[in-house]
Amino acid sequence: MAVTAAIGTSRLARAFDVDAVRSEFPIFATRVRGKRLVYLDNAATTQKPRAVIDALRRYYEEENANIHRGVHYLSERATDLYEKTREQVRRFIGAGDTREIVFVRGATEGINLVAATFGGANVRAGDEVLITAMEHHSNIVPWQMLCEQVGAKLRVAPINDAGELLVDELSNLLNARTKLLAITHVSNALGSVNPMKDVVSIAHSAGVPVVVDGAQAVPHLRINVRELDCDFYTFSSHKMYGPTGIGVLYGKLDLLNTMPPYQGGGDMIKSVTFEKTIFNDVPYKFEAGTPNIADGIAFGAALEYLSSLDWPMVTFYEQELLQYATEQVKEIEGVRIVGTARDKAGVLSFVMEGVHPHDIGTILDQEGIAVRTGHHCAQPVMQRFGIPATVRASFGIYNTKEEVDVLVRGLHRVKEVFN
Amino acid sequence: MATDELRSLYQEIILDHNKNPRNFRKMPDADYVLEGYNPLCGDHYTIYLKMNGDVVADVSFEGAGCAISKASASVMSTVVKGKTKQHVHELFDLFHNLVTGKHARDVSLEELGKLAAFAGVSEFPVRVKCASLAWHTLRGALDQRKETVTTE
Numbered sequence: 001m002a003v004t005a006a007i008g009t010s011r012l013a014r015a016f017d018v019d020a021v022r023s024e025f026p027i028f029a030t031r032v033r034g035k036r037l038v039y040l041d042n043a044a045t046t047q048k049p050r051a052v053i054d055a056l057r058r059y060y061e062e063e064n065a066n067i068h069r070g071v072h073y074l075s076e077r078a079t080d081l082y083e084k085t086r087e088q089v090r091r092f093i094g095a096g097d098t099r100e101i102v103f104v105r106g107a108t109e110g111i112n113l114v115a116a117t118f119g120g121a122n123v124r125a126g127d128e129v130l131i132t133a134m135e136h137h138s139n140i141v142p143w144q145m146l147c148e149q150v151g152a153k154l155r156v157a158p159i160n161d162a163g164e165l166l167v168d169e170l171s172n173l174l175n176a177r178t179k180l181l182a183i184t185h186v187s188n189a190l191g192s193v194n195p196m197k198d199v200v201s202i203a204h205s206a207g208v209p210v211v212v213d214g215a216q217a218v219p220h221l222r223i224n225v226r227e228l229d230c231d232f233y234t235f236s237s238h239k240m241y242g243p244t245g246i247g248v249l250y251g252k253l254d255l256l257n258t259m260p261p262y263q264g265g266g267d268m269i270k271s272v273t274f275e276k277t278i279f280n281d282v283p284y285k286f287e288a289g290t291p292n293i294a295d296g297i298a299f300g301a302a303l304e305y306l307s308s309l310d311w312p313m314v315t316f317y318e319q320e321l322l323q324y325a326t327e328q329v330k331e332i333e334g335v336r337i338v339g340t341a342r343d344k345a346g347v348l349s350f351v352m353e354g355v356h357p358h359d360i361g362t363i364l365d366q367e368g369i370a371v372r373t374g375h376h377c378a379q380p381v382m383q384r385f386g387i388p389a390t391v392r393a394s395f396g397i398y399n400t401k402e403e404v405d406v407l408v409r410g411l412h413r414v415k416e417v418f419n
Numbered sequence: 420m421a422t423d424e425l426r427s428l429y430q431e432i433i434l435d436h437n438k439n440p441r442n443f444r445k446m447p448d449a450d451y452v453l454e455g456y457n458p459l460c461g462d463h464y465t466i467y468l469k470m471n472g473d474v475v476a477d478v479s480f481e482g483a484g485c486a487i488s489k490a491s492a493s494v495m496s497t498v499v500k501g502k503t504k505q506h507v508h509e510l511f512d513l514f515h516n517l518v519t520g521k522h523a524r525d526v527s528l529e530e531l532g533k534l535a536a537f538a539g540v541s542e543f544p545v546r547v548k549c550a551s552l553a554w555h556t557l558r559g560a561l562d563q564r565k566e567t568v569t570t571e
Contacts (some may be wrong), residue, residue, distance in 0.1 A: 356461075356484060357460075358484075358487075359429075359486045360426070362425075362543060362545075363429075374458070374459050377460070379458070387461075388463065388484075418429075
């Protein structure tokens, strides 16, 4: 195993220059409690490359104006830059039309938008909404609220002990009353990657549209919404090296066109009288109020940065790193990995016998290691595995094997303290 | 070796009470039973309280959570027994000031007794909620509250 790892590393070192990647991220110059920062909380949010930070500063210093209405130079410039991001998103996820790209605050708002508009218009009393047992709270609660509101039923497709979706069981739960399937592409707590193309095809053959929570997938996998054929796909900029407060809801054009608006206000209308309002076309129909212009433009810088990377290589590097971390952490006596799906991305969740995750988090923090401890906004997943919490190390493009080694030393320190 | 801050947080007495919690049992004839639950970190305890007039006759607890929360519940159960309600409230304030770093200098170590082991918590602000969960739950039980207590 060690020999294989060494060969793998040297091949990687030639192909993927992680030092070059790290040098683009100013935060790594920061020291935490006198130690080098080992940032392993990427599933919560990623660090930002210099290009994103520069774009934010440039916007406020040189380009700031409101968009879509001004006739002056700056307004036109800001509008162009903001709309350029929409086109970059379209290309990045393989959508056919920029009108299918709705800007939202993040994946949570994307799901809420679909629940309120598509859900509100299509889900009636006695209908069913299907989710899975590995969803983040943000892909549970909006559906629960919708179901309660209209008297529909929320159904849950189960997962196995490895944290893999039971696709056959999901298939069996689809029926004539099912109005929507809401499913994560990659589990934030377990790292499991769902076979999204198959799932979408199964749902479609039962006549059920699919909304995909892609928040944890887009940072690790190059996705193509037309290949997946999903009806909606949503994700957050801040989990893919962009700024907070901006995200994307992709929706198929014909669906978006039939959906009622989300919020009312400026920008989502064509004309307003006290008698009647004519709504704007998609995607603006869903974008009431002055949007998050600065972060939208800086998100474009993140997409440009990501597009400059060799993605097959990124995916390969991240997979190798996750595998290395899994092997190293698993070796520690008393450690149990939670989430052992065959197909995983970015996440290593685990528990340690006799030590609560919160104590592990505090001790690792003293070593400059940032991990997440707790239920990761996925309490049903924790209940499924009969644990209150896990330690979650989650990886990004800038993490290294050396950092994994620091994590492993930190975990040995935990054992020292608790002997 | 762990850093000084870590040693001051995870003192021997805390590690000991975490490993071998005292009064860690159900109390079928308790007068008051109250749950304390911090869902974010998963600390979850039930505090059992038996009163003899105004005096705490017995305290026990059950549940699971981090070392800080469990040791705090355990140490608490050993120091409040035989104390009046008023005295328990005073100890609550003393403990609360200690873990939040507001601990007055003139409080003697003697007065703090075993509670002094939790002084290190004040260096870890995010852990105050762990240390104080059992105490808040006990105070809720003394005040005959019914709804689950949380310190998050």
